[in-house]
Amino acid sequence: MVKVTIMGALRHAIDGKAEVEVEASTFKELIDKLSAEYPGLKPQIDRGVSLAVDGRIYREAWLTPIGEAREVVLMPYMKGG
Amino acid sequence: MAFDETKHDYKVIGTRPVRPDGIDKVTGRALYGADLSAPGMLTAAILRSPHAHAKIVKIDTSKAEAMAGVKAVVTSRDFGLPEDQDLRDTQDNCMARDKVLYDGHAVAAVAAINAQVAKAALKAIEVEYEKLPHVIDVDDAMKGDAPLVLEGRALETVPEGWSQNVTNYCEFGHGDLDDGFARADLIVERSFKTGATHQGYIEPHACLASMGPDGRGELWCCTQGQYMVREVCAGIMEIEASQLKVTPSEIGGGFGGKTTVFIEPVALALSRKAGRPVKLVMTREEVFRASGPTIHSSTDVKIGMTKDGTITAARADLRYSGGCYPNGTCEMGAQAAFAPYDLKAVRTYGWNALTNRPKEISYRAPGAPTAIYAVESVVDEMCQKLGLDPVDVRLKNAADKGTKSSYGVTFEDIGLKATLEAAKAHPHYTAPLGPNQGRGLSCGFWFNFGGNASVTLSVNTDGTVNVTEGNPDIGGSRASISMIAAEELGIGYDRVRTIVADTTSIGHSDTTDGSRVTFTVGLATIKAARDAKTKMCARAAALWGIDPEAVEWVDGAAQPSGPNAGKFPPMSLAEIAAVSFQTGGPIAGHHESNADGAGVSFGVHLCDIEVDPETGASKVVRYTVFQDAGKAIHPDYVEGQLQGGAVQGIGWALNEEYIYGEDGILQNPGFLDYRVPVASDLPPIDTVILEVPNPGHPYGVRGVGETSIVPPLAAIANAMSRGAGVRLTQLPMSPPRVLSALMAKG
16 A cells, blocks of 8 residues: 655645545556546646655656655646746 | 666766757758748748737627638637547637736737738738626736636645635645744745746747648648647647647757647648638747746745754745746746755745736746745855854755655755755855955756657668657757767767657657756767667677677777677678678668656856946846756867856846736836846856766766856845845846845845
8 A cells, every 4th residue: 555645725625634545556547546436636637736755746647656656746747948 | 689778988978979950050041930932832920919808709800801811810710629628728728718817918810921011911800809807917817706717627736715716735744843933043934026038049930831631731840849839739630649740940049948739730720711821920029928838936944053053943925926827837846945955844835826827838947036046045045044054054944865855755866965065165165255245155956857758769771870869959959960870879979860750750859858858869969879789789790790699889889799790800880881781771770769867956046236326227247057968978069058058047137027007918028128248248157067877777867058147136036145145036137127126125
């Protein structure tokens, strides 16, 4: 199980909690499971999210392994100039 | 053979070779967006709304279409209706469909035999508008009774009870705020407002479009991302991506403002209708009225601090408006606001509200400068109230490796403390100040990211190398990429030429933004060079009749990797290249990937300003930038990025602002009235580059293009507070505002 920190504005979709535990080994598995188990998260996931895994931010790298991660944070999709 | 993942003994990296685009640019040989022409080319012009908000009742183009020399007229009727909402917004911004949402919104366009005919035809187009109430200010837009810019666009994350103009909401942070504020000896709470600014690139948007009767198109344009242009335009034009070839021109500045399209779909639609190539170039007035400015903002900050300078709790409420379409820039600001600090209790809340202004587009570190301006202003005020040194307070609370950031992510190796210590040790920090002068300081932060890149590295038979990549060079990336290729291959910089290819010549590359190119394309170049080295070692091994694994690459040549491999003289790159046709064919290395691990970036700016008490005019008299670059590939370009960001931030702080009249019409769409700093306004901008390696890159590279615009806003406000005794909470700190504050102080 991976413990995922969810950004504040999405916590309404996970009963107000700050973290959820999900059985997932990759970025893709994680967002699929989150969408399935917490449908309130799906619109944001469909629009785009980034994932921080042990301090590194990933935007679209679905195959990134997260099974051994100490910290996983679901973030907004990064943009820049 | 294997290659080390990390490298430290550099021969090329860190040197300052001549920039490859320099001669073309100073002699006028470089081809920008407006420089291209084609046989039979038409000239286009766009009719724009004179109203801030109005329903389009009717558009009659018949008189224009009947004019001699007019070859095509288009309106929204000439475009489909994309399913994707973002694409639909982009198309609507290029050509209004049902109503105009801001002064300058496009409503029709003409292609004619020359500019005079095109302009005359615009006057012959009859548009019937029904004016609607407008809203320009973000705080006004959030009120329940505000005129609605668009309806039904609020995301599911927006709590109930807000105006429908509120489209985005976000929240970040951790810890117990009430407990933190209860432990504070001093609590300061302030509200700030900042004006919208423009990226101010010198080159206006320009393109040449050619659509054939077979449905195939070509587009030449100035852009930060030719693949982005292709995807967006192909979607709007309802053609397959492969049928549209986009070639990026040389670019005269972008700073984030060329990461979308404004005119390209219009030029393509006109070309398709006219059956001839169409050139479309924005005027400067159009650039201001209809291409992306930044958000404008309204921010509340509350910070608690103990007498020794420890921050016990911090909160920021950020209300941003990115103009007339939804956008998530508030998320970036809310994440960045307290990033420089290691806080036990912190919370940021962000909103975006629609206003009748042009669609916001990114500008260096979008969302961060205004957020950090508010936070760093309050921190400085608290330092003054408690009699504490501003660097010491920031060092005491500074984020470091292992800090859980205010946006939830634990930092890896970061260089904030190193930059603060460098600022404190610098002679600037203790230099005497003159009359009416003050010194201010601010931290800055940006995330940086990686993304997709494709690189081909071709080894020519004369021993030279071409690198082909897909990211427009807006800050010196061709030099950096050539240097990285030379470093990896062990050859001279002058043996490598890097070019930026069109969309059909190499695989996809993401847009040049997010301070990503030197990191991401550089990483792909390293991998492509290592791929080429592997192939060259194999060619040498074949000639020597030994196992490829027994060959290594040293100082630009293949050589046997040990005594058991046999005795053969090294074969240089040039020697291997010269016989490549005879040993298996051309040699090239490739790499395509989606890179991550870009590594965040911190900076500290130190600024002295002098305020004229008679006029309120202020002048920057000394400025030093300290920034962690991870590893500076070409220090000249890194310094240029730091200086350029500082100057743009100085403009944001002191002069630049979109000014609207009561009628919602932009009052200053030109460089005479929208005042950017010029060389005579500024002192030399000193730079100190720190190198705290990014663990996510074999050379330690971090992006440097965006962080430098973040600190100037607060650094200057803090300098003004300390020098003139007035704390301005609204940007820009223009002379009338400063004079008013001085007079109020008495």
